[in-house]
Amino acid sequence: MKPERILLNYKKNKVLYWMILPVITYVCIFNYLPMFGLTMAFQNYSLTGGIFGSKWIWFDNFKDFFQGLYFQRTLNNTLLISFYTLLFAFPAPIIFALMLNEVRHTGFKKIVQTVSYMPHFISMIVVVSLINDFTNSNGVIASIVATLGGTPRSYATDPASFRTVFVISEIWQQIGFNSIIYLAALSGISEELYEAAELDGAGRIAQLFHVTLPGIASTIIIMFILRCGALMTVNFEKILLMYSPATYETADVIQTYVYRIGIIKQKIGYSTAVGLFNSIISLGLIVLANNLSRKYTEVSMF
Amino acid sequence: MRLRDSRLRRIFVVVNAILLALIGFCCLAPMLNVLWCSISDPIALTRDQGFRLLPIFPLNFSGYETVLGYRNIAIGYMNTLIYVVLGTALNLVLTTLAAYVLSRKRFAPRNRVMLFLAFTMLFNGGMIPNYMLVRNLGLLDHYAAVLLPSAFSVFNLVIMRTSFAEIPDSLEESARLDGANELQILVRIIIPVSKATVAVIALFVAIAFWNSWFTASIYLQDRDKWPLQMFLREILITTSQRSLSSGVRMNTVVQQTLVKYCTIMVATVPILCIYPFVQKYFVKGVMLGSIKG
Numbered sequence: 001m002k003p004e005r006i007l008l009n010y011k012k013n014k015v016l017y018w019m020i021l022p023v024i025t026y027v028c029i030f031n032y033l034p035m036f037g038l039t040m041a042f043q044n045y046s047l048t049g050g051i052f053g054s055k056w057i058w059f060d061n062f063k064d065f066f067q068g069l070y071f072q073r074t075l076n077n078t079l080l081i082s083f084y085t086l087l088f089a090f091p092a093p094i095i096f097a098l099m100l101n102e103v104r105h106t107g108f109k110k111i112v113q114t115v116s117y118m119p120h121f122i123s124m125i126v127v128v129s130l131i132n133d134f135t136n137s138n139g140v141i142a143s144i145v146a147t148l149g150g151t152p153r154s155y156a157t158d159p160a161s162f163r164t165v166f167v168i169s170e171i172w173q174q175i176g177f178n179s180i181i182y183l184a185a186l187s188g189i190s191e192e193l194y195e196a197a198e199l200d201g202a203g204r205i206a207q208l209f210h211v212t213l214p215g216i217a218s219t220i221i222i223m224f225i226l227r228c229g230a231l232m233t234v235n236f237e238k239i240l241l242m243y244s245p246a247t248y249e250t251a252d253v254i255q256t257y258v259y260r261i262g263i264i265k266q267k268i269g270y271s272t273a274v275g276l277f278n279s280i281i282s283l284g285l286i287v288l289a290n291n292l293s294r295k296y297t298e299v300s301m302f
Numbered sequence: 303m304r305l306r307d308s309r310l311r312r313i314f315v316v317v318n319a320i321l322l323a324l325i326g327f328c329c330l331a332p333m334l335n336v337l338w339c340s341i342s343d344p345i346a347l348t349r350d351q352g353f354r355l356l357p358i359f360p361l362n363f364s365g366y367e368t369v370l371g372y373r374n375i376a377i378g379y380m381n382t383l384i385y386v387v388l389g390t391a392l393n394l395v396l397t398t399l400a401a402y403v404l405s406r407k408r409f410a411p412r413n414r415v416m417l418f419l420a421f422t423m424l425f426n427g428g429m430i431p432n433y434m435l436v437r438n439l440g441l442l443d444h445y446a447a448v449l450l451p452s453a454f455s456v457f458n459l460v461i462m463r464t465s466f467a468e469i470p471d472s473l474e475e476s477a478r479l480d481g482a483n484e485l486q487i488l489v490r491i492i493i494p495v496s497k498a499t500v501a502v503i504a505l506f507v508a509i510a511f512w513n514s515w516f517t518a519s520i521y522l523q524d525r526d527k528w529p530l531q532m533f534l535r536e537i538l539i540t541t542s543q544r545s546l547s548s549g550v551r552m553n554t555v556v557q558q559t560l561v562k563y564c565t566i567m568v569a570t571v572p573i574l575c576i577y578p579f580v581q582k583y584f585v586k587g588v589m590l591g592s593i594k595g
Binding site for chain 2: 005006009012013015016017019020022023024026027029030031032033034035036037038040050096099100102103105108111112113114115116117118119121122123124125126128129130132134140143172175176180184204237240241255258259262263268271272275276278279283286287
């Protein structure tokens with residue numbers, strides 16, 4: 001587009017240009033300025049010197065991270081927690097939606113739906129406090145285990161069960177809310193398809209595999225690809241509230257590590273580098289997921 | 303054959319209903335437990351631990367009296383209201399203005415601007431550069447430190463723009479013939495026509511501000527500006543860890559447990575009372591968001 005054309009367009013629609021200005025200013029300051037701030041990742045950043053007064057050390061921060069003790073552990077934990085969430089928390093709402101779809105009684109369906117959305121609206125702080133209450137050594141889970149003859153322990157503070165507790169609580173928080181989109185897709189399947197299948201002698205199971213699942217397949221694929229693109233993004237605010245030095249070995253992810261060394265210990269340059277590493281991998285995954293989506297489902301974000 | 307099929311079917315329907323009821327119960331149970339514990343006698347609670355299906359009678363409301371008398375809870379509530387109201391208003395102003403402009407075909411550079419904005423969804427500076435920005439702007443310990451970094455989201459813009467773009471041009475044209483200017487068209491025509499979308503976004507933004515704690519935790523040292531969630535964190539998570547390790551006197555622990563339950567209720571009830579009534583709107587919101595991806 002030529003500058004003259006923009007100028008002409010501006011003269012005709014001056015007000016529109018002024019109306020978009022606040023957002024452009026906002027995004028420049030709060031989104032693009034921090035990207036410029038990523039230069040700190042290549043510096044031995046000092047708070048007194050700032051970006052222009054700090055020493056450039058190029059890739060030393062990255063080298064320190066890759067060669068340090070934390071790289072392996074935080075990368076492993078990030079990927080494992082993401083992977084388990086994908087494996088268990090992703091299918092749960094789909095199954096839940098399929099089950100709800102079989103219910104003919106509207107009142108019952110509505111109540112179950114409403115109740116299942118509730119955990120989504122409870123704040124993270126309260127959720128983690130509930131988790132702690134339920135999983136401590138004299139909490140509900142422990143007493144169930146004790147009745148069944150097992151040895152109760154404190155599950156959220158035990159590195160061996162931290163991820164399990166995390167993933168189960170993710171399912172609890174999201175099963176209802178994430179089912180909304182699948183329920184919408186299910187309600188979009190035409191009743192005629194089921195009638196035709198029945199005339200052809202298809203039983204309920206056959207209908208599930210030949211009508212229902214194909215009907216929501218594209219929604220499932222899109223959601224799955226979006227989820228894969230976010231593999232490096234874990235719910236770190238929740239981990240931050242849940243973990244403790246005792247569980248670092250299985251709970252500490254890249255972003256919680258960035259928080260500890262950056263915000264708490266104020267090693268700004270190094271923590272920026274670790275965060276940048278995470279962002280770059282994330283960007284790569286999103287682009288990859290988007291390309292796969294475009295190729296196989298003809299749906300893409302960009 | 304037919305008979306067997308229908309019997310199997312009936313078994314399936316019953317089993318399915320039982321499983322769904324169980325899932326529903328599991329979603330509800332933890333909060334129900336908190337509710338019953340918050341109105342039970344705290345001493346009896348320590349004797350009879352585990353999950354509560356009913357409160358222990360006689361009911362006891364002393365926990366609520368204590369919590370509602372806390373200065374911190376009052377401050378937190380006030381601050382959270384400030385953050386929710388100002389934050390939502392700021393979000394709506396920025397988002398509606400941008401969505402209006404970007405949904406007008408007469409705005410020539412709309413695709414370029416959209417690209418400029420959408421890129422921030424793919425890549426961002428991350429936690430530390432954002433923190434340094436707020437610090438360098440001198441916003442630490444100001445209300446603005448919580449408000450500004452979450453004042454605008456491109457995701458909401460995309461949803462609102464889609465909704466605005468669906469409105470036929472003829473509506474705008476007739477308003478223009480009546481002498482309406484851009485702002486009047488936006489406020490009197492576009493927003494009322496897509497009020498469901500605007501309401502959904504307002505609701506999601508408001509809930510996000512109500513529940514947010516992380517920005518406050520890294521930007522605010524000044525307790526007088528803390529939102530409710532920060533005090534909640536102190537009462538529910540930080541102190542409970544400390545008191546467990548240092549073995550405080552028994553009756554303080556008992557009282558603390560009761561206060562914990564009551565605090566959870568006080569902080570959560572407003573949202574739990576609202577969401578069932580606006581359900582149909584957020585269902586629409588999720589749909590809108592997913593269509594655009």
